[in-house]
Amino acid sequence: PLSSSNYLPQSFLPQIQEQVRKIQNDIEELQQRLCADYSLCHPEELILVGQYLGIPKPLLKNCYSQDLSLVACLNQLHYGLQFYQGLVKALEGISPELAPTLNILQLDVGDFAANIWQQMEDLQVAPEIMPTQGTLPTFSSSFQRRAGAVLIFDYMQGFLDMAYRDLRHLSQS
């Protein structure tokens, strides 16, 4: 169990909840567009392409395990959010219709990552230098970029659900 200095302030949670909801709304809008405009509606129809593209899935394993550590969890959360911000950026050029929402999604994810980093600084647990991003997949056709988007957005929704559950867990009850 966590000692009191290892908890997030209770006031932090409503803000996080709002940010997660906003990001998830952005993603839903993009998913609906990909389905309506390109008939790409189900991630399970893109398993083969996913393997081919090799899109990694940042994990959040330290946040919900016996050896729970706030610092490790926030670090993983920040790293995951930054990685997803990079993945969303790699989707740029997907289509003019999706571009505005994709842009807003990038800003919202960036805001969420910055907010986590701010909390780490406030708790004096932020590492000296911000970790750099992992290598991002490359898309060699518009189909690959759209299929990659469907998969990335699906992974992100799962990541955000876990992130919010973990942060609620980490907030002083």
Added chain:
Amino acid sequence: SVIHLGAPISASCTINTNCSSLTAIATKIVWKLDWEKLPEHWQHQREDGTLGSNITLPHLNHTHAMLSCCLLLAGTPQIIGQAELQAGYPPQSPSNFSCIMNLTAQELTCQWKPGRSTYLPTKFILKSYNSTSKDNCQSRKKPIQHCVSEDGKNQCSIPRSQLPLYQKIDIWVKAENMLGEAESPHLCIYPMDVVKLEPPILQAAEARLGPDSSFPQPGCLKLKWEKAKSSKHVEQMCELQYQHPGELSWVLVPFLNSGPQHAGEYDLCGLLFATRYVLQMRCVRSSLGGQLGGHWSDWSSSLELTTR
């Protein structure tokens, strides 16, 4: 790819030889158009043993559709490639092509009717050349910077800085999309000859006094008119119309030639006594050598006066 609406279209889907892991687990290719699975008999597998398929759709009746090539894997079609299909028509020749010179906005604005919808992104380019006035624009001098109209706006404006106002220009609009192009008839005009003036300003003047009395002449209204600022230099012919409030029909007063002055007065008589009238005025660039030299302005804003 873009084709004629209703035309046939063929596509092929090949599994790279270096994806042998795939061919081990999935052997069947199925095609989908948006969400609809396509009839098997439209496609045929490759004879040379490579995993691939060619398909021909007899008529493409969607203006936009996604053609997906899928590998059947444990019953679920795995989309491994897509082609975005667009279908529509080549543009028709733009009709009702006309231009108006606006002296206030200092631009020549041309408009047209695009004709039948093409269902495809279609660009309209307003093209023009300086010309000589001798041969009805047969000989072209230097080109004027063309103007590309945003999709669906069906009008475009050339700034006056690009145009000679008193020299003939050969001007037309060209429509083009992925399936073809078409042009409107050409106009050979002096931009000033298609000027549309701003409406004049109409005001009440001091009522006209009767010949031998200090009372205004009954059934008369004295009007003051002034040319719009942007067209003070233009000789104009003007028309007046008046109407009893509530009535629909207007009475038209024959032309009053403004000549070179900027403003003037006009006595409108023969009206009913003590009656309220609504008056409007419009002008057109007057006859340089006999024929009208532009479009009528809009009617001025209404002036309400009562005869005494």
Added chain:
Amino acid sequence: SVIHLGAPISASCTINTNCSSLTAIATKIVWKLDWEKLPEHWQHQREDGTLGSNITLPHLNHTHAMLSCCLLLAGTPQIIGQAELQAGYPPQSPSNFSCIMNLTAQELTCQWKPGRSTYLPTKFILKSYNSTSKDNCQSRKKPIQHCVSEDGKNQCSIPRSQLPLYQKIDIWVKAENMLGEAESPHLCIYPMDVVKLEPPILQAAEARLGPDSSFPQPGCLKLKWEKAKSSKHVEQMCELQYQHPGELSWVLVPFLNSGPQHAGEYDLCGLLFATRYVLQMRCVRSSLGGQLGGHWSDWSSSLELTTR
């Protein structure tokens, strides 16, 4: 040159020695402020014999004037030089400085009152820094791209892409002109805490049936509300107001907390039977940790319903 309104100003006018032809025919310098000849005693000729003159205006009370140096030639003042004079005031500290985050336009718009007119071109620059949430913006992190407001607009907007919504920013406006500069008080805010939501959408719902009958409960109206698209993710508290048509006063219905849902229904009872009502609704970002987190939205467009 630019000086304080009412302050003295001196100028000098010298005829170059190589303009000897001039000095032969005209020996007297006169000064004019716009069209007005200035008193002779304000100026004094040069002692060193060169043709020139220095003048001091005790108070310049024009916000803009042309000071002309003229040589008197056959009685007519020949203007041989001019200086453009501008006078005004340094800016006062902008007051009533406030900011609103607009989620639809995706920008933070700040406005202020400029204070007394300066009569001079005055620039207003909206400056801001990222800050930490700990120390009420004492420590500044990186600057945010500032925004220069067009003269006289007294507002400026920073696009959301430049702003962290959930981090504190130190923001203020600086006024500057040729005579000085002044700053407004600083604000230390989370942009999201000054969000102004778009109004909710209010619609009629199927009338509520009475407990034991198939008729709608008398004196009740069933309303459907929905959050604006741009703020679906924001937990909101809302207020309803209704009014008999023609009456001025509104009756306010206490808060209904929207919680996280996007839409909901609400039964408004206790109304008169068979009466027409006008209803409106507005919302505010609800209490994150107790205090209201933004500005009230405008009232929604009115909904007219009749009780049955």
